[in-house]
Amino acid sequence: MDIQNERRRLLDADGGNDDPSGLMSEQDAYLSKVKNKKLYLATFASVLGPMSFGFVLGYSSPAIPELTSIDDPRLRLDGDQASWFGSIVTIGAALGGLLGGWMVEKIGRKLSLMFCSLPYVFGFTIIIAAQNVWMLYAGRMLTGLASGVTSLVVPLYISEMAHERVRGTLGSCVQLMVVLGIMGVYLAGLFLDWRWLAICCSIPPTLLMVCMCFMPETPRFLLSKGKRREAEEALRFLRGPDAPIEYECARIEDACDEMGSSFQLSDLTDPGVYKPLAIGAMLMVFQQMTGINAIMFYAENIFEQAHFKESDLASVIVGAIQVVFTAVAALIMDKAGRKVLLIISGVAMALSTTAFGIYFYMTAHHNPASGEPQTNLAWLALASTGVFITGFALGWGPIPWLVMSEIFPVKVRGFASAVCVLTNWSMAFLITKTFQNMMVSLTSAGTFWLFSFMCFINVVFTMIFVPETKGKTLEQIEATFRGTSGP
Incomplete structure (x- = not known):
C-alpha cells in the first residue's frame, strides 16, 4: 500500500486532524x-x-x-x-x-x-x-x-x-x-x-x-529481506490487532529502499553511515574511559575503610545502587532525553573522580606523626563512590548501548554494531589490564584525575556531537544523519 494513501487513511480515522506539521498527526493517529x-x-x-x-x-x-x-x-x-x-x-x-x-x-x-x-x-x-x-x-x-x-x-x-x-x-x-x-x-x-x-x-x-x-523476528529485519507478510505478522503481534500496521510497514520499506539493500565498504563514505559509526564508537571509548572498572575495583577497599567489614555485603550495596538508579534512568529516558542524561551523568562522574583524586592525594601525603587517623577521609571516598555509581547508572551506563541501537541505518546495523561492541570490550580489557601500571606511573591521584578529565571531555563531546533521539522513529534518525527529511 502506498505510504501517502495510508497516511491519509490514518488521519481520517483520527478525526481529520489537519495539523499543518502533518507528521506528528499521523504518528499520533497510529500510536493511539x-x-x-x-x-x-x-x-x-x-x-x-x-x-x-x-x-x-x-x-x-x-x-x-x-x-x-x-x-x-x-x-x-x-x-x-x-x-x-x-x-x-x-x-x-x-x-x-x-x-x-x-x-x-x-x-x-x-x-x-x-x-x-x-x-x-x-x-x-x-x-x-x-x-x-x-x-x-x-x-x-x-x-x-x-x-x-x-x-x-x-x-x-x-x-x-x-x-x-x-x-x-x-x-x-x-x-x-x-x-x-x-x-x-x-x-x-x-x-x-x-x-x-x-x-x-x-x-x-x-x-x-x-x-x-x-x-517474533523484528519487522525491520524481515522487511530488509523482502519478507513483507512475515513483517506484518510480527507487527500485528507487537502492536495489537487494531493498529494499522500497513503504515509502519510502508514507512520502513521506504527507508530501506532509499538506503539500498546490502552493505558495501564504499558505504563508509556516506555521511549517513560514517557519522553515526564515529559517534557510536566514541561513545563506547568514553564509557570505558570514565573509570568505571577502576571504581568497581576499589569499591571493596573503600567500603572496608568506611568500616564495612563485610566485603561481600559491600558488593551487594554497590549493586543495589546501580539497580535503583538504572531503573530511574529507564523510567525517565523517554521524557528527559538521552543527551540531558549523558551530560548530567558526565558532570556527576567528573566531580566524583576529582574527589577520588583528592582522597588519594591526601591519604598519600598523610603524616603519621600528626596522630590523625587516615580513615578520617573514608567519608570522602564513600561519598565519591555513591555519586559516581549513581551518575554512571543514570547516563553513561545504559545510554551508549541504547544510542548504538538507534542511530545506524538498517543495512549497516550488524557491521556498525559489531565495531562498537568490539571497541567497548577492547577498551574494557585494555583499561583493566593497564590500570595497575597507570596507578604506578601516574600515582593513584593522577590516575583518577585523568578519569575526571575524560569525563569532562565526555560532556563536551555529548554537547557537540551526540544527537537527541528521543521521540524519533529510527527512520527519522537515519534521515537526520543523511541531511534529509524522514518519512
Missing part, C-alpha cells in the same frame, strides 16, 4: 491504536540475555575468593590466574561482538539471540565440571563470547521492535537487567559455593532460549 502488552512480553524475553550477561560479569567476584583458597591444587588460582579468570571474559566478549555482527545479518536478530544462549549454558557447564584451571578459563571464555553477542543483539532487537514513545525506556532495560544480574549473583554468592552458583547462572540463558521460541 497501538497496544504494548506483547511488546513488553517480547522485551522481557529478550532481556533475559542481559541478565545472563550480568551473571557472567558478577560471577568472578564471589567465585575468586573461594577458588584462591580451595583445597584442590588443580583448581586453586594464584594472583595472576585470578586476574585472568576475571578479565578473560572481555576477550571472549570482543570476539562475540564480531560474531554477533555477522550473525544478526545472516540469520536474524531472533535466532542470534536464541543461539547465544548455548555458549552461556555450555560455558557454565564446563565451569561446574571443571577439573583444572584451563577448564575454568574455557568456561569463562565461552560465557564471555555469549556476553559479546548478547550486548550487540539485544539492543538491536529491542530498538527494532519498539515504537518511538517507549523505545528509550525499553532500551534502558538492557542495562537494568545487566546490573540486576550482577546484584543477583552477588546475593546468591552469600549463600552458595562457586559450583552451585554456576548452576544458578545457567538458568536465565536456558529460559532465554525457551521464551524466544514464542517471540
Whole structure:
C-alpha cells in the first residue's frame, strides 16, 4: 500500500486532524491504536540475555575468593590466574561482538539471540565440571563470547521492535537487567559455593532460549529481506490487532529502499553511515574511559575503610545502587532525553573522580606523626563512590548501548554494531589490564584525575556531537544523519 494513501487513511480515522506539521498527526493517529502488552512480553524475553550477561560479569567476584583458597591444587588460582579468570571474559566478549555482527545479518536478530544462549549454558557447564584451571578459563571464555553477542543483539532487537514513545525506556532495560544480574549473583554468592552458583547462572540463558521460541523476528529485519507478510505478522503481534500496521510497514520499506539493500565498504563514505559509526564508537571509548572498572575495583577497599567489614555485603550495596538508579534512568529516558542524561551523568562522574583524586592525594601525603587517623577521609571516598555509581547508572551506563541501537541505518546495523561492541570490550580489557601500571606511573591521584578529565571531555563531546533521539522513529534518525527529511 502506498505510504501517502495510508497516511491519509490514518488521519481520517483520527478525526481529520489537519495539523499543518502533518507528521506528528499521523504518528499520533497510529500510536493511539497501538497496544504494548506483547511488546513488553517480547522485551522481557529478550532481556533475559542481559541478565545472563550480568551473571557472567558478577560471577568472578564471589567465585575468586573461594577458588584462591580451595583445597584442590588443580583448581586453586594464584594472583595472576585470578586476574585472568576475571578479565578473560572481555576477550571472549570482543570476539562475540564480531560474531554477533555477522550473525544478526545472516540469520536474524531472533535466532542470534536464541543461539547465544548455548555458549552461556555450555560455558557454565564446563565451569561446574571443571577439573583444572584451563577448564575454568574455557568456561569463562565461552560465557564471555555469549556476553559479546548478547550486548550487540539485544539492543538491536529491542530498538527494532519498539515504537518511538517507549523505545528509550525499553532500551534502558538492557542495562537494568545487566546490573540486576550482577546484584543477583552477588546475593546468591552469600549463600552458595562457586559450583552451585554456576548452576544458578545457567538458568536465565536456558529460559532465554525457551521464551524466544514464542517471540517474533523484528519487522525491520524481515522487511530488509523482502519478507513483507512475515513483517506484518510480527507487527500485528507487537502492536495489537487494531493498529494499522500497513503504515509502519510502508514507512520502513521506504527507508530501506532509499538506503539500498546490502552493505558495501564504499558505504563508509556516506555521511549517513560514517557519522553515526564515529559517534557510536566514541561513545563506547568514553564509557570505558570514565573509570568505571577502576571504581568497581576499589569499591571493596573503600567500603572496608568506611568500616564495612563485610566485603561481600559491600558488593551487594554497590549493586543495589546501580539497580535503583538504572531503573530511574529507564523510567525517565523517554521524557528527559538521552543527551540531558549523558551530560548530567558526565558532570556527576567528573566531580566524583576529582574527589577520588583528592582522597588519594591526601591519604598519600598523610603524616603519621600528626596522630590523625587516615580513615578520617573514608567519608570522602564513600561519598565519591555513591555519586559516581549513581551518575554512571543514570547516563553513561545504559545510554551508549541504547544510542548504538538507534542511530545506524538498517543495512549497516550488524557491521556498525559489531565495531562498537568490539571497541567497548577492547577498551574494557585494555583499561583493566593497564590500570595497575597507570596507578604506578601516574600515582593513584593522577590516575583518577585523568578519569575526571575524560569525563569532562565526555560532556563536551555529548554537547557537540551526540544527537537527541528521543521521540524519533529510527527512520527519522537515519534521515537526520543523511541531511534529509524522514518519512
